[in-house]
Amino acid sequence: MVREATNTLQKSVLWDWLTTVDHKKLAVLYLISGTLFFLKAGLMAVFMRIQLMFPMNDFLSGQTFNEFITMHGTIMLFLAATPLLFAFMNYIVPLQIGARDVAFPFVNALGFWLFFFGGILVSLSWFFGGAPDAGWTSYVPLASRDYGGLGIDFYVLGLQVSGIGTLVSGINFIVTIINMRAPGMTMMRMPLFCWTTLVTSILIVFAFTPLAAGLALLMLDRMFDGMFFIPGEGGNVVIWQHIFWIFGHPEVYILVLPAFGMISEIIPTFSKKRLFGYTAMVFATLIIGFLGFMVWMHHMFTVGIGPIANSVFAIATMIIGIPTGIKIFNWLFTMWGGKLTFNTAMLCASSFVPTFVLGGVTGVMLAMAPVDHLYHDTYFVVAHFHYIILGGIVLGLIGATFYWYPKMFGHKLNETLGKIMFWMFYVGFHLTFFVQHILGLIGMPRRVYTYLEDQGMDTMNMISTIGAFVMSAAIILLVVNIVYSAMKSPREGGDPWDGRTLEWATPTPVPEYNFAQTPQVRSLDPLFYEKIHGDGTMKPAEPIGDIHMPNGSIYPFTISLGLFFAGFGFIMLNMENAIISPWIVIAVGGIITFGSMALHSVKEDHGYHISKETVEQMEKEVGTNG
Amino acid sequence: MAETTDLSKGLPSHPEKATLEGKNKFLGFWVFLAGETTMFATFFGTYLGLRNGTGSGPEAADIFSLPLVFIMTMILLTSSLTSVFAMFAMKKNQFKKMKIWMWVTVALGTAFLGFEIYEFVEYVHYGLGFTTSAFASSFYALVGLHGAHVLFGLCWISLLLIRYNKSGITLTNAPKFYVASLYWHFIDVVWIFIFTVVYLMGIGG
Numbered sequence: 001m002v003r004e005a006t007n008t009l010q011k012s013v014l015w016d017w018l019t020t021v022d023h024k025k026l027a028v029l030y031l032i033s034g035t036l037f038f039l040k041a042g043l044m045a046v047f048m049r050i051q052l053m054f055p056m057n058d059f060l061s062g063q064t065f066n067e068f069i070t071m072h073g074t075i076m077l078f079l080a081a082t083p084l085l086f087a088f089m090n091y092i093v094p095l096q097i098g099a100r101d102v103a104f105p106f107v108n109a110l111g112f113w114l115f116f117f118g119g120i121l122v123s124l125s126w127f128f129g130g131a132p133d134a135g136w137t138s139y140v141p142l143a144s145r146d147y148g149g150l151g152i153d154f155y156v157l158g159l160q161v162s163g164i165g166t167l168v169s170g171i172n173f174i175v176t177i178i179n180m181r182a183p184g185m186t187m188m189r190m191p192l193f194c195w196t197t198l199v200t201s202i203l204i205v206f207a208f209t210p211l212a213a214g215l216a217l218l219m220l221d222r223m224f225d226g227m228f229f230i231p232g233e234g235g236n237v238v239i240w241q242h243i244f245w246i247f248g249h250p251e252v253y254i255l256v257l258p259a260f261g262m263i264s265e266i267i268p269t270f271s272k273k274r275l276f277g278y279t280a281m282v283f284a285t286l287i288i289g290f291l292g293f294m295v296w297m298h299h300m301f302t303v304g305i306g307p308i309a310n311s312v313f314a315i316a317t318m319i320i321g322i323p324t325g326i327k328i329f330n331w332l333f334t335m336w337g338g339k340l341t342f343n344t345a346m347l348c349a350s351s352f353v354p355t356f357v358l359g360g361v362t363g364v365m366l367a368m369a370p371v372d373h374l375y376h377d378t379y380f381v382v383a384h385f386h387y388i389i390l391g392g393i394v395l396g397l398i399g400a401t402f403y404w405y406p407k408m409f410g411h412k413l414n415e416t417l418g419k420i421m422f423w424m425f426y427v428g429f430h431l432t433f434f435v436q437h438i439l440g441l442i443g444m445p446r447r448v449y450t451y452l453e454d455q456g457m458d459t460m461n462m463i464s465t466i467g468a469f470v471m472s473a474a475i476i477l478l479v480v481n482i483v484y485s486a487m488k489s490p491r492e493g494g495d496p497w498d499g500r501t502l503e504w505a506t507p508t509p510v511p512e513y514n515f516a517q518t519p520q521v522r523s524l525d526p527l528f529y530e531k532i533h534g535d536g537t538m539k540p541a542e543p544i545g546d547i548h549m550p551n552g553s554i555y556p557f558t559i560s561l562g563l564f565f566a567g568f569g570f571i572m573l574n575m576e577n578a579i580i581s582p583w584i585v586i587a588v589g590g591i592i593t594f595g596s597m598a599l600h601s602v603k604e605d606h607g608y609h610i611s612k613e614t615v616e617q618m619e620k621e622v623g624t625n626g
Numbered sequence: 627m628a629e630t631t632d633l634s635k636g637l638p639s640h641p642e643k644a645t646l647e648g649k650n651k652f653l654g655f656w657v658f659l660a661g662e663t664t665m666f667a668t669f670f671g672t673y674l675g676l677r678n679g680t681g682s683g684p685e686a687a688d689i690f691s692l693p694l695v696f697i698m699t700m701i702l703l704t705s706s707l708t709s710v711f712a713m714f715a716m717k718k719n720q721f722k723k724m725k726i727w728m729w730v731t732v733a734l735g736t737a738f739l740g741f742e743i744y745e746f747v748e749y750v751h752y753g754l755g756f757t758t759s760a761f762a763s764s765f766y767a768l769v770g771l772h773g774a775h776v777l778f779g780l781c782w783i784s785l786l787l788i789r790y791n792k793s794g795i796t797l798t799n800a801p802k803f804y805v806a807s808l809y810w811h812f813i814d815v816v817w818i819f820i821f822t823v824v825y826l827m828g829i830g831g
Contacts, residue, residue, distance in 0.1 A: 103650040167661060175654040179646070205661040213668035217767065224756065226763040227681070228672065234679020234760035239672055246668075601782075602789050604798055 003511045003618060011552075019552035021105035022512055026112050027091035028408070033116055034083030040123075041075035042475060044068045049432075049468040052461050055453035065449035066133035067151065071122075073136030074155065077251065078162055079119040081393055085258045086111075086169060088400050089197045091408055093173065095503035095510070096191045098182025098519045103175035105550040106600070111169030113560035118162025121567050125154035128575070135447060137248065138218070140229040140240045145222045145574075153222060153574050157567035160215045161560070163208050170204030173197055182502075183541040184521030188282070191501045191525075192275060195282050196261030199289040200254050206293065207250035214243035223573045238303060245296035253292040256388065257285060259396030260327060263349045266403050267331055269497055270346040271338030274525060277330040284323035284330075291320045301372045310369040317367035324360060328353060344418030348399030351426055352392060359387030362437065377447070380440025386433045398425070398478070406496045410508050411489035417481040425474035431467025435460040500528035505538045507622035513547045513610060516619050544616065546609045553605070558596040565589030637719045637795060642804035645797050655805040659812050666816050669768045670823060677828070679760035686761070686828030689752045695825045698741045699817065705734035706814040709807040716803060721794045724803070728787055731810065735780045742773050765824065772820055775813050782806055 002024045011019075020026065048068050051060040060068065094102055102108050125131045132151035134143040143152045177198045181190070218240070220226035227233040229240055268275045275281060297305060297313040331353050340346070362384040366372055375381060406412045439460050444451060451457050495504040505527045506514060517540030523529035530536055566589030572582035638644040643652055677686065712727035746766070756766045783806050790799045 104654060107654075171654050171657045171661070174657050175650050179650050179653060205657055206664050209661040209665035210668040213665045213672075217672060220763065220767060226767070227679075227757060227760040228676065228763050228767075230760065233681040233758075234676060235763075236675055236679065236760070239675050243668055243672070598785060601785060601802075606798075 003507075003509045003622070016552070018557050019109075019554045021101075021109045021550050021552055021556075023090045023094050023102050023105065023108060024408075024510060024512075026108055027087045029112055029116075030083045030087035030090060031408075033119070034080055034087060037075050037119060038080035038084065039475070041072050041080055042472065044072040044075075046468055046472055048072065049465040051449060052451075053465040054462075055451050055455075055458055057450055060449065062449045063130070063133065066135075066447070067131035069447055070132045070135055070138075070151075070155070074122065074132070074159070075119075076389070077136065077255070078159060078166075079115070079122070081255050081389070081397075082166060083115055084397050085200075085255065085393075086115075086166075088193075088262065088397075088404060089173060089200075089258060092404060092503055093194050093197050094176065094180070095407075095506055095514060096194050096501050097177060097180060097185055098502050098515060098521060099176065099180040100514050100518075100547065101550065102172055103180055104172045106553055106556060107168050107172045109553065109556035110559060111165045111172065113556045114165025114168070114563065115162045116165075117560045117564040118158045118160070118165060118567075120158075121161060121564055122154055122158030124568075125151045125158075128154070128571075137241075137244055139244075140218070140221075140237045141231075143218065143222075144229055145225070148222070150571070150574055152218075153571040156215050156219045156222065157570055160212060160219070161563050161567050163212050163215070164563070165560070166204055167208045167212070170201040170208070173201040174205070177201075182515075182518050182521055185502075185526070188279070189521060189524045189526070191261075192264035192278070192281055192285075193258070193261035196257040196264075196285055199285050200257045203250045203254045203257070203289055203292060207247045207254065210243055211247035214240065214247065217243070219570065223570060238300075241300055241303065242296070245299045246293070249296040249299065250292045252385075252388065253288060255393050257288065259352075259393045260285065262396045262400040262403070263331060263352050265501065266345050266349040266399050267334050268525070269403070269499055270341045270343065270349075271335050272341075272498075273334055273338040274500075275330070276333035276336075277326070278524060280326050281330055284326045287323040288320060291316060291323070295320065298367055298369075298372075301369045302376045314367050314369040318364055321360060321364055328357060328360075343402070343415055344413070344422050345399045345402040347419065347422045348395045348402070351422075352395045352399070355387060355391030355395065355429075359384060359391055362387065375440060377445055378440035379436040379444045379446055382446045383433045383436035383440060386436075390429055390433070398422075403497070404503075406492040407494075407503055407506075407508055407510070409486075410491055411485060412492060412496060413481050413485045414489060417477060417484065421474045421477040421481060424470055424477065428467045428470030428472075428474055432464050432471060433467070435463050435467075439464070495527075500525040502526055502538070505530075507619075511618055511622065513549060513615070516547075516615050517544050518542050545612050547615055548607055548609055550607045551605050553600070555596045555600045559593050559600075562589045562592030562594075562596065565592065637797075637800075639717060641716065641719075641795060641797055641800035643801070645801075648797065648801035648804075651801045651805055655808055659808065662812065666768075666771070666819075669764075669771055670819065673764040673768045673824065676760040676764040681759035681761075683758035683762055684752055684754050686765075686824075689749055689754055690825055690828050691748075692825065692829060694741065694745060695821060698738055698745075699821050701734050701738045701741070702814055702817050705731045705738065706811055708734065709810045713804065713807050716795055716800060719795055724795065725787060725791075728783060728803070731807075732780055732783055732787070735776055735783075735810075739773060739776050739780065742769070742776075746770075769820060769824065772813065772816055775816070779806070779810055779813055783810070 002022060017025065017029070047060060048065060051057050051065060090102075090108065094100070129150045132138065132148075132155035134148050134152055138152060138155060141147055177190070177194055217226065217228045221228050221230070227235045229235050229237050231237060264275055264281060295313055295317045297309060298317045301310055301314075335350065342350070362380070366375055366381065366384055402413050402418055439457060440446075442456055444457055451461070492508060494507045497504070502519065502521070505519060519526070519538035520541040522533075522539075526538065530538055566586050569582045569585030569587075569589055572578040572585060575582075641648075643649050708727045708730045712724045712731065715721075715723035715727060754762050756763055786799070786802055786806055793799065
């Protein structure tokens with residue numbers, strides 16, 4: 001995965017992975033843990049569909065069903081989609097901008113471990129009396145201390161910890177993209193994936209902090225008897241909804257913008273054409289990012305905010321359709337007249353377009369405040385956001401996996417298995433969710449664990465469940481493909497797709513310093529430019545010399561572990577028979593975290609150098625088998 | 627990179643931004659402060675939404691004492707000024723002067739924190755506990771969060787001062803002192819909003 005120089009090779013494997021600050025290795029860690037959370041939450045979805053297969057089914061109890069809907073949503077958004085996107089952002093963005101690493105390698109590692117321990121904390125809830133059960137939105141008063149069980153505490157503290165991780169990663173990406181670009185890589189020459197990563201990171205900074213505040217309020221309410229959300233003492237439950245959706249709506253764009261970026265990389269490569277309307281794409285991304293903060297109240301049309309507010313937010317919501325439409329047409333025009341290659345990555349990318357449009361159409365339908373009173377909390381909404389999330393984000397992620405897999409792991413995924421997987425996924429997805437539009441329109445409420453027979457819902461629920469089985473089979477096939485390809489696929493060189501952007505100018509496996517000499521960028525799609533106007537290789541912007549690299553560190557791991565203990569300690573405050581005093585656990589966690597931070601701050605670490613001779617030696621090896 | 631910058635003619639005029647690490651820290655910290663601003667804005671919004679929800683407990687106008695808050699404000703504003711003096715000294719490579727001004731900043735910050743603790747204890751005596759009403763919860767959450775930031779800032783600056791007590795100004799520690807002083811200004815700006823939104827509006831509006 002990464003070609004190491006001498007220093008890293010001397011460490012044991014476990015210690016190396018625990019202390020790594022290499023963006024490529026952290027990407028692999030993100031990919032693995034994100035996939036595991038994805039499989040876990042996907043399994044919950046299958047169980048829920050089995051429960052809804054027949055009317056009055058008793059496969060799951062109502063309580064378990066509630067825990068499953070909550071954990072499915074929470075895990076998929078915070079612990080599966082986000083890290084999977086971060087995996088590609090981490091691996092690809094520094095390569096695409098011609099950087100040796102991210103701006104803050106230490107913070108990058110910290111972001112991963114915080115996410116990881118936060119995810120573990122949320123998942124521990126199953127072993128302490130049940131998972132959170134108030135939905136992924138965790139509305140009060142359902143989640144208040146009087147009604148919500150211990151599971152909600154795990155939700156609050158776990159997401160708090162993993163949210164800090166997401167926030168610091170976002171800051172890191174912003175600074176990386178602004179400060180670390182190679183000479184000649186101006187902002188308007190950056191690949192679109194870098195642009196969407198930048199805008200997503202900005203959204204993270206402004207969206208995850210309100211979430212942190214909201215979760216802190218809920219924590220104070222639940223553990224220290226705060227009165228924020230207790231109406232009897234002057235509190236207000238709608239404040240939670242506002243705070244949650246001020247975070248929650250941008251979160252949708254945080255997830256979908258990187259997927260847009262992935263599609264915008266895959267389609268030009270396999271159309272053998274420059275991305276159509278690059279500038280328009282960039283500005284559409286910026287506008288979507290901005291408007292993403294202006295529409296949160298469309299999740300609350302039925303709360304009773306009043307006709308003026310509802311109208312303003314309805315119109316703002318519909319306006320987002322315009323920049324999104326620009327993107328859709330630009331992808332279509334990129335393909336128009338191109339030399340198209342329909343491999344698995346391109347199949348995912350091109351089918352993303354119509355699927356996402358379907359989700360967008362139902363989105364505009366939902367944006368109409370008066371009619372929304374009919375759709376609200378029905379399966380129509382469920383169908384809508386699954387078209388966005390599965391048809392948008394997951395198709396983008398699968399496409400990106402097939403596209404960047406040879407760069408990350410040195411070989412392609414099998415195309416035959418890939419195409420079968422794609423068609424099963426595509427058919428299964430539409431089978432599952434298309435009928436849910438109709439189910440919603442005839443009145444099936446979401447989040448309810450069963451339904452009566454002979455209300456016209458039996459057949460469509462059965463179809464939906466069958467679709468879910470087909471989709472699961474597709475995901476299993478993807479896992480099979482990964483194992484199969486690891487054994488059978490031939491090794492690939494640095495540029496297996498005849499790529500256009502800088503990541504394909506690096507050898508595979510990528511040396512730990514990425515570029516022996518920082519490349520000089522002369523155009524948008526820099527590698528393709530050199531293939532047409534130069535000799536096909538990037539021109540160096542600096543002479544070959546010693547390369548400065550950051551040292552690995554265990555502190556990101558210990559800082560996160562400390563917060564994990566402290567978070568668990570806070571949860572113990574609400575446990576009835578805790579073995580030791582919660583305050584001891586909180587104190588131990590705090591000492592570990594702040595102690596590690598202080599040690600890191602006090603110890604000056606200037607990193608190490610890879611000598612010029614080693615670099616030349618490594619480049620020679622790369623040349624012979626690359 | 628710290629090693630490659632030419633130091634034969636003394637420190638550059640902006641030692642905090644002379645290296646790539648320094649530039650990254652500088653920009654990254656500004657972005658971090660943008661996030662902090664959003665977080666405080668959420669707490670401010672919550673306070674504004676709940677400040678009339680006093681339930682059966684005391685109201686803002688009953689307990690707030692402007693003279694005390696005025697003294698606290700002056701102390702914190704002055705501490706911001708002394709940290710500016712410290713940064714001027716840093717850019718002129720006057721290490722001793724910088725240290726002194728930074729320690730003055732820490733002393734003023736500690737005094738502020740002491741007054742804040744005294745203030746909270748007084749309010750509890752007046753019957754305004756954290757759990758008394760939604761107003762009380764949101765007041766203590768907002769002002770307490772600010773106080774926690776002050777405490778963190780004090781620990782941070784003291785740690786830096788002790789760690790670099792004898793090292794002089796280098797291209798490695800200049801960005802650290804600089805972002806710490808940025809953080810301190812941020813705390814000050816937040817307090818100005820607290821002074822206006824919580825105390826002035828609490829008594830006057």
